[in-house]
Amino acid sequence: MATLREVARRAGVSIATVSYVLNGTRRVRPEVEARVWEAVAALGYRPNRVARGLRRRRTHVLGLIVPDSANPFFAEVARGLEDASFAAEYRLILCNSDGDPLKEQRYLEVLLEQRVDGIALVSASAAPLHLSTLQASGVPFVVVDRDLPGLEADCVLADNLQGGYLATRHLLERGHRRIACITGPSDLTPSADRVRGYRQAMAEAGIEPPDLWIRRGDFRAESGYQAARFFLSLPPGLRPTAIFACNDLMAIGALRAIGEAGLAVPRDIALVGFDDITLAAYVIPPLTTVAQPTYEMGRLAGELLIQRIQERGRPPARHLLPVRLVVRQSA
Amino acid sequence: MATLREVARRAGVSIATVSYVLNGTRRVRPEVEARVWEAVAALGYRPNRVARGLRRRRTHVLGLIVPDSANPFFAEVARGLEDASFAAEYRLILCNSDGDPLKEQRYLEVLLEQRVDGIALVSASAAPLHLSTLQASGVPFVVVDRDLPGLEADCVLADNLQGGYLATRHLLERGHRRIACITGPSDLTPSADRVRGYRQAMAEAGIEPPDLWIRRGDFRAESGYQAARFFLSLPPGLRPTAIFACNDLMAIGALRAIGEAGLAVPRDIALVGFDDITLAAYVIPPLTTVAQPTYEMGRLAGELLIQRIQERGRPPARHLLPVRLVVRQSA
DNA sequence: ATCATGGAGTTAAACGTTTAACTCCTATCG
DNA sequence: CGATAGGAGTTAAACGTTTAACTCCATGAT
Numbered sequence: 254m255a256t257l258r259e260v261a262r263r264a265g266v267s268i269a270t271v272s273y274v275l276n277g278t279r280r281v282r283p284e285v286e287a288r289v290w291e292a293v294a295a296l297g298y299r300p301n302r303v304a305r306g307l308r309r310r311r312t313h314v315l316g317l318i319v320p321d322s323a324n325p326f327f328a329e330v331a332r333g334l335e336d337a338s339f340a341a342e343y344r345l346i347l348c349n350s351d352g353d354p355l356k357e358q359r360y361l362e363v364l365l366e367q368r369v370d371g372i373a374l375v376s377a378s379a380a381p382l383h384l385s386t387l388q389a390s391g392v393p394f395v396v397v398d399r400d401l402p403g404l405e406a407d408c409v410l411a412d413n414l415q416g417g418y419l420a421t422r423h424l425l426e427r428g429h430r431r432i433a434c435i436t437g438p439s440d441l442t443p444s445a446d447r448v449r450g451y452r453q454a455m456a457e458a459g460i461e462p463p464d465l466w467i468r469r470g471d472f473r474a475e476s477g478y479q480a481a482r483f484f485l486s487l488p489p490g491l492r493p494t495a496i497f498a499c500n501d502l503m504a505i506g507a508l509r510a511i512g513e514a515g516l517a518v519p520r521d522i523a524l525v526g527f528d529d530i531t532l533a534a535y536v537i538p539p540l541t542t543v544a545q546p547t548y549e550m551g552r553l554a555g556e557l558l559i560q561r562i563q564e565r566g567r568p569p570a571r572h573l574l575p576v577r578l579v580v581r582q583s584a
Numbered sequence: 585m586a587t588l589r590e591v592a593r594r595a596g597v598s599i600a601t602v603s604y605v606l607n608g609t610r611r612v613r614p615e616v617e618a619r620v621w622e623a624v625a626a627l628g629y630r631p632n633r634v635a636r637g638l639r640r641r642r643t644h645v646l647g648l649i650v651p652d653s654a655n656p657f658f659a660e661v662a663r664g665l666e667d668a669s670f671a672a673e674y675r676l677i678l679c680n681s682d683g684d685p686l687k688e689q690r691y692l693e694v695l696l697e698q699r700v701d702g703i704a705l706v707s708a709s710a711a712p713l714h715l716s717t718l719q720a721s722g723v724p725f726v727v728v729d730r731d732l733p734g735l736e737a738d739c740v741l742a743d744n745l746q747g748g749y750l751a752t753r754h755l756l757e758r759g760h761r762r763i764a765c766i767t768g769p770s771d772l773t774p775s776a777d778r779v780r781g782y783r784q785a786m787a788e789a790g791i792e793p794p795d796l797w798i799r800r801g802d803f804r805a806e807s808g809y810q811a812a813r814f815f816l817s818l819p820p821g822l823r824p825t826a827i828f829a830c831n832d833l834m835a836i837g838a839l840r841a842i843g844e845a846g847l848a849v850p851r852d853i854a855l856v857g858f859d860d861i862t863l864a865a866y867v868i869p870p871l872t873t874v875a876q877p878t879y880e881m882g883r884l885a886g887e888l889l890i891q892r893i894q895e896r897g898r899p900p901a902r903h904l905l906p907v908r909l910v911v912r913q914s915a
Numbered sequence: 916a917t918c919a920t921g922g923a924g925t926t927a928a929a930c931g932t933t934t935a936a937c938t939c940c941t942a943t944c945g
Numbered sequence: 946c947g948a949t950a951g952g953a954g955t956t957a958a959a960c961g962t963t964t965a966a967c968t969c970c971a972t973g974a975t
Binding site: 916917918919920921922923924925926927928929930931932933934935936937938939940941942943944945 | 946947948949950951952953954955956957958959960961962963964965966967968969970971972973974975
Binding site: 597598599600601604610611612613616635637638639640641 | 924
């Protein structure tokens with residue numbers, strides 16, 4: 254692949270001049286400039302971003318670490334971040350931690366060695382070991398979706414507390430009193446906050462939910478299925494008439510368990526999910542759920558990150574994005 | 585961030601020696617080696633992969649271009665590819681073309697400028713303009729999911745023809761004769777091949793499907809919804825009793841249209857999809873579909889690509905991965 | 916004693932850019 | 946007409962590695 258040197262030779266100028274033309278960083282006589290562009294075209298020259306990155310000490314590459322980019326929620330976040338990156342001429346390196354702090358740590362090191370200009374992190378755990386590595390490195394970063402308490406950094410979160418509250422209020426307003434909750438991993442802030450919202454709404458209605466109504470899942474469909482089966486196995490007097498699942502995947506798992514038990518949603522059991530993934534609208538019955546601005550979170554994270562790269566001093570900002578109840582037919 | 589030079593100074597050796605220790609490329613006296621490692625640890629040294637990439641002319645970075653990484657199918661492919669990359673110490677740059685050949689072209693150029701060691705491409709169209717760019721660049725690449733006919737290159741495809749055939753046969757065996765088909769964009773090989781499989785099975789059963797039964801979609805749920813509404817609007821004598829949708833998203837759209845019309849699946853209309861996305865098992869009724877080894881396709885593509893990077897001469901291989909009918913309850 | 920041998924370190928060039936500093940020339944002004 | 950300023954090109958250093966080639970020294974063979 255052609256280099257600056259070859260272009261320069263063909264155009265009969267020095268490599269510096271070529272560089273100035275390419276970057277528009279200094280005035281060059283139109284006639285000379287034309288010769289340069291001609292040579293560039295003739296040789297099919299493409300600037301070497303690796304060399305540029307080394308010299309400028311800016312790679313224009315960002316890193317994104319998510320637990321699992323195949324999960325529709327993170328996939329959407331990643332998409333938003335990629336779009337923001339592309340728009341600002343940044344590239345994106347994708348990393349999957351599988352929720353494993355060790356793998357996350359490994360990826361973090363890789364990204365630092367790769368000299369990315371910034372890192373967006375959806376953390377695998379609430380208190381990652383390697384946080385100090387990240388902070389010490391001085392590389393700009395932004396925390397997305399899962400808060401890391403006690404950390405001074407840009408972050409982009411959904412208003413999960415409000416979301417849990419809205420979902421539960423909706424069920425209460427429909428006359429339900431025995432409302433169960435399928436949680437996510439409890440050390441992660443999104444799940445914890447949604448459950449807090451649930452408890453708050455219940456408390457306001459004067460209900461103290463027994464432990465039996467609160468079942469822990471892992472954000473995957475199968476765990477929602479299992480939790481719902483558990484609820485259905487409770488004696489009639491204790492059995493919930495409604496379920497708030499902390500994400501749509503688990504809600505859809507619950508849907509299946511309810512269907513298999515020969516019961517109907519929402520007639521026998523009402524159901525509210527969280528996330529509003531694309532398919533929530535397409536299951537039967539369409540799922541009432543709390544929509545997060547997922548794509549928007551990714552995009553905002555990207556914009557924030559790029560902004561911070563360009564202006565390091567800015568004090569860290571915490572963005573709490575509004576959620577919204579999407580009423581469909583499952584409750 | 586510390587450099588080789590600083591490590592060398594601290595260990596009291598030349599930078600070459602440090603490099604040899606780090607890479608294990610030459611014998612170094614144990615005593616000296618220990619001093620080097622000590623200095624590395626003390627300074628928290630991390631090799632600069634940008635500099636290494638420039639010097640070695642190998643970046644250990646791959647590029648992946650997909651139409652939309654938020655689409656569950658491509659997300660899964662991307663995941664497989666990322667895993668294969670990580671396992672072989674490669675990084676992955678993610679690019680979304682939005683199915684737009686121009687954006688795809690732009691990304692291709694970006695990746696070439698970034699000097700990626702290889703490119704995996706899920707093409708936006710059947711005959712991309714920029715193919716020659718790619719071939720001329722000499723960068724190893726692999727084509728995934730969508731074939732580019734007449735191209736000498738590694739490629740990884742699912743056996744779409746067989747898939748369409750299996751799906752249709754299944755419906756025929758259940759006694760259906762009026763079987764409709766919701767296609768994808770017809771210039772893309774996956775859709776075209778699935779439709780060919782459908783036609784072949786129909787022909788073997790002695791049925792010549794009228795054009796009314798073949799409706800074009802765009803692989804998104806909404807288009808499946810619209811197509812199904814169209815089928816339902818046909819006069820009873822012409823109305824299909826079964827639908828083969830060329831992907832699950834469209835099948836789920838159809839499911840919704842059928843539900844809204846007050847009909848039941850599979851009692852009134854049977855339905856078979858394609859892809860077996862995670863959620864296919866969770867819609868009601870669970871969707872009978874043709875499973876592709878999606879993740880596996882991504883992983884294989886990654887392995888193939890890395891293999892080719894290491895051994896350029898190897899003749900191109902075409903991999904046709906088997907599909908499998910997953911019988912659930914929608915047909 | 917001489918000399919090839921090989922081990923273990925160093926020197927320096929190269930990878931392909933960017934950019935500060937320099938040169939040379941022309942135009943302008945007093 | 947001499948001084949000077951500014952325009953437009955060039956030179957060369959730097960970014961942080963890798964690696965070929967070199968040096969130096971101890972060892973062992975002759």
